[in-house]
Amino acid sequence: MTDDLTLPAKPQKKASRWGLFGPVLLLAIICAAWSGYWFYTAQRIQTQVLQHxxxxxxxxxxxxxxxxxxxxFPYRMVIDFHRLNIxxxxxxxxxAPEVRAEAYAYALDDWVAEAPQGLTLYRGRTGGIDRGKVSVMGTQLRASAFNLSKPVPTVAIEGDDLILAASDAGYPLPFTTAKALEFHLRPTANVADSADIMLNFTGAQxxxxxxxxxxxxxRALSMQVEGAISHVSTIRDVGIASAWAAKGGQVSAFRLKLVQGGLTPLPTGTFTTGCQGGNAGGDLNVCASSDLLTPEATGHVNGKLNxxxxxxxxxxxxxxxxxxISPDNMTIARPLLNMTLATQGTQTFTVEFHDGGAYIGPLKVSDAPILP
Known part of the structure; x- marks a missing residue:
């Protein structure tokens, strides 16, 4: 007999498998939740498109x-429109034969789109007369819209190596080919319901x-236009220029620069106010500016253009x-303006828009531009 007491051995615990299967289970739950979110959101987007x-x-x-x-699936939302007509x-x-619009599934406020087969623009009616259509082709035709839920989104439209063809030669286009075109709209800093706009095309003929x-x-032509537009929400909600004018719409800080012949492309996103820097030998530089342009009750523009x-x-x-200067007024205007405007060197003068007309001094040279 012995005095040693031997305690019974404790049963060993089985090794936990959570360390092995836990991360896999968690990943499966995340994937299932994301898949559910994606398919639910995809269905909601499709429903919203059809409702719109x-x-x-x-x-x-x-x-x-x-x-x-x-x-x-799984990261993007892509909508392919075929035979789109609006x-x-x-x-x-x-x-357009085809337009592809897409956004990241986690950033549905930001969309990009492209028209790989080109598109057709309908120019609408003026005085009850249909102005026809414009065929637009290019190596790249793309657009983007960010912060769509905000009052003024950020929008960009771009095209490279453009070829434009109008169906009605009676309404000529500003150009028929261009190396590049871009349009930008962004909220004006610290000004509610206002947007900065910029239109820029280079290498146009x-x-x-x-x-x-x-x-x-x-010789190719390049042009850049900038300005700030007020009451943007009216344009976005109604889409009619007359309604925008009735709300007191106006264009401020308007700038235009037009350059022809042998110059580098105009800077993107900035405006160069000087007309200097052109090459000698026939290059054209035009700068036009206005602090404020407003529409009259008739829709004609009112203001001064320097x-x-x-x-x-x-x-x-x-x-x-x-x-x-309208063709009808060219015969009358030419002799008088030849006396006040030189044909060489830098010229500075003002065109005033008022009472539905465009005036250089006391001489009406054309009707004032009218809102579309």
Whole structure:
């Protein structure tokens, strides 16, 4: 007999498998939750598109496209529109064989789109007369819209190596080919319901009676336009210029620069106010600016446009190409303006818009531009 007491051995615990299967289970739960979110959101987006189509049709639009479905799982939301056709009651709109729109599934306020097969723009009616269509082709036709839920989103439209063709030669386009075109709209800093806009095209050429063609077909034209537009929500909600004008819409800090012949492209996102820097030998530099332009009750523009012009072009021909002197008034205006405007060197003068007309001094040279 012994005094040693031997305790019974404790049973060993089985090794936990949570360390092995826990992360796998957690990942499976996350994937299932994300998949549920994606398919739910995809269905909601498709429903919203169809509801918006019904709203447009009820408002008098033509709005049609082939049946759609949302793809892009797991990270993107992609909508492929085929035979897209959206035309407003005024006859303005667009159609395209194919438009692809997409956004990240976790950032549905930001979308990008492209039209790989080009598109057709409908120019609408002026005085009851249909202005026809414009075919637009290019190596890249793309658009983006960010912060869509905000009062003023950020929008960009861009095209490279553009070729434009109008169906009605009676309404010539500003240009028929261009190396690049871009349009930007962004909220004006510290100003509610206002947007900064910028339109820029480079390397443009055109047929006679077009903006680019009237300056000569041999040398390419570049133009940049900037300004700030008030009451943007009216344009976004109603889409009618007359309604915008009735709300007190205005364009401030308007700037335009037009350059022809042998110059580097205009800077993107900035405006160069000087007309200096052009090459000698016939290059044209035009700068136009206005602190404020407002619409009259008739829709005609009211305000002053300060113009600075340099180059060997006759200033009267430049004003005619810019439609600031109408063909009907050219015969009357030319002798008087030849007495006040030189044909060489830098010219500085003002065009005033009031009472539906455009005036240089006391001489009415054309009707004032009218809102579309």
């Amino acid at each position: 189509q019904k709203v447009l049709i009820a408002a008098g639009y033509q709005a049609s496209f082939d049946p759609i479905r949302v793809t892009g 035309i407003s009651p005024s006859g303005k709109g667009l159609s 055109g047929q006679p009676k077009s903006l680019a063609g009237d300056f000569g077909s041999a 113009i600075e012009m340099a180059g060997t072009f006759n200033p009267i021909d430049v004003l005619g190409a810019l439609n600031l």
